[in-house]
Amino acid sequence: MPWPLLVPALAGLAFLVLPLAGLLVRAPWATLPGRLAEPRVLEALRLSLVTATIATAVCLLLGVPLAWLLARTTLPGRRVLRALVTVPLVLPPVVGGVALLLVLGRRGLIGQWLYDAFGVSLPFTTTGVVVAEAFVAMPFLVIAVEGALRAADQRYEEAAATLGASRWTVFRRVTLPMVAPGVLAGAVLCWARALGEFGATITFAGNFPGRTQTMPLAVYLALETDPDAAIVLSLVLLAVSVIVLAGLRDRWVGAA
Amino acid sequence: MLRRLRLAAVLASVLSLAACGSSSSDTAAPASSGGAGKTLTVFAAASLTETFTELGRRFESAHSGTKVTFNFGSSATLAQQITQGAPADVFAAASPATMKTVTDAGLASAPTVFVRNTLQIAVPEDNPAKVGSLKDLTDPKVKVALCAEQVPCGAAAVKALDAAGLKVTPVTLEQDVKATLTKVRLGEVDAALVYRTDVIASGGRVRGIDFPEAAQAVNDYPIAALAEAPAPDLAEQFVDLVLSQQGRDVLTKAGFQAP
Incomplete structure (x- = not known):
């Protein structure tokens, strides 16, 4: 193995794994079982898993067509569109949360209308958590799917079209199966990002146990008074996400 | 139109708030040791943002060449940062309980209550x-x-x-x-x-x-110079300023009550 690759690779691995080791070393193992059984912990974990999964579904529903639009059409100003799609990636999540409040809040540009017409107000609801997570996580999916679409051989689509398939049929029967691994990889990234979301969630959806307090929020507030509890919560979140991601990888993306 | 302007003003103020919130842990730059350009780092409760910024400006003009940097946030977070070794000189907390986290760790002694808030x-x-x-x-x-x-x-x-x-x-x-x-x-x-x-x-x-x-x-606000302050002299002087008549005037004008 060439050492110019091996040395930095190992350094990179250590850099990513060491903080995890820090959590494991400092974890209060003696009181761990008792702390895990606290209803507060399970409530936050359940909420995190549910909201991250729904947010991923929303991102798939909206993000895959968006990626197709960016990769397969010759829309004018596509370059600008692509840059706009990545805005949530560069935006500090707290700012994203503020922006969401200004648009979807009770007095926001759209939210005001929603509130007056339907009495619907998104902030401080579980739906609000999903909105915040989807906003922050969607670019990961769009970029992954767009990359897959660009890499896919367009001749298959053309062949299907010459055989009389409509664009919708081509997308459904040819394009989508071809880029499925890319979509799944994007969905996994998207889910992971949604699960760890903090800034936009606490700003837009607030923090209330059982309704909007996801694991990252619970970790943050535990850190204020009880660092041991924060470590336990972080470990739970880590363990669950590693198990889910590793499991999915083997099943869907195929063990490499 | 007016409504949109107001929205923009709120956005601007919130953004600046968010900006100082997210950068708070980075602002705790270690004090440069010796030399003319000395830095004093003050960790203070979020509710002290306006008054301490004003006092910091006064401190800088009274001590030429000194720069005062602040880390404003929830007292509980600040207390955690200090016990984890953040290089702070002064801690001003919004409650005795959060100050106790720091004194219990042996990082400050004899805090003084300087204002109260309701x-x-x-x-x-x-x-x-x-x-x-x-x-x-x-x-x-x-x-x-x-x-x-x-x-x-x-x-x-x-x-x-x-x-x-x-x-x-x-x-x-x-x-x-x-x-x-x-x-x-x-x-x-x-x-x-x-x-x-x-x-x-x-x-x-x-x-x-x-x-x-x-x-x-009623919340008592205690302040203390920290035991491991990188700039201990400046820390004492800043605490003195806060406790002085001048400091009290700034604080009571903002709605705080004298203890």
Whole structure:
């Protein structure tokens, strides 16, 4: 193995794994079982898993067509569109949360209308958590799917079209199966990002146990008074996400 | 048009708030040792943002060549950062309990209470839910934001509500007092319990309503120079400034009460 690759690779691995080791070393193992059984912990974990999964579904529903639009059409100003799609990636999540409040809040540009017409107000609801997570996580999916679409051989689509398939049929029967691994990889990234979301969630959806307090929020507030509890919560979140991601990888993306 | 301008103004102020929030841990630059350009690093409760910034400016003009940097945030977070080794010179907390975290770790001794703060009900300018008393907050139709119990303003809110024998179900428990106030400013909640000083600092954007039970939940603010201060002399001098008549004037003008 060439050492110019091996040395930095190992350094990179250590850099990513060491903080995890820090959590494991400092974890209060003696009181761990008792702390895990606290209803507060399970409530936050359940909420995190549910909201991250729904947010991923929303991102798939909206993000895959968006990626197709960016990769397969010759829309004018596509370059600008692509840059706009990545805005949530560069935006500090707290700012994203503020922006969401200004648009979807009770007095926001759209939210005001929603509130007056339907009495619907998104902030401080579980739906609000999903909105915040989807906003922050969607670019990961769009970029992954767009990359897959660009890499896919367009001749298959053309062949299907010459055989009389409509664009919708081509997308459904040819394009989508071809880029499925890319979509799944994007969905996994998207889910992971949604699960760890903090800034936009606490700003837009607030923090209330059982309704909007996801694991990252619970970790943050535990850190204020009880660092041991924060470590336990972080470990739970880590363990669950590693198990889910590793499991999915083997099943869907195929063990490499 | 006016509405849009106002929205833009709120956005600007919130963004600047968010910016200082996210950079707070980076601002704790270690003091440069020796030389002319000395730095004093002060960790202070979020509710002291305006007054301490003003006192820092005065300190800089009295000590030419000295730069005062602040890390404003929830006292509980700041206390954790200090016990984890953040290079701070002075800690000003919004409650004795959060200061105790630092003194228990042996990182400060003999803190002095320099001001006290009381709670007020904060409502948006137009008071959409017609809130007039603490009891109005128990109405399920009124959306209330409180600080999380882990931070001083939240602990004070619980104390005040207990004293009044009322049970309030908030829609959110915010991570510090400024975040709570922001929710009122944006009109996302109908009322919140925040410090009187924060209502005054909002410059009329939020209306404050006094309530009698606030007297049972007065928060003492302790300040201390830290034992491992990179700039111990400056730390003592800054604490002296805060405790001086000049410091007291700045603080009481902002709505704080003398201890």
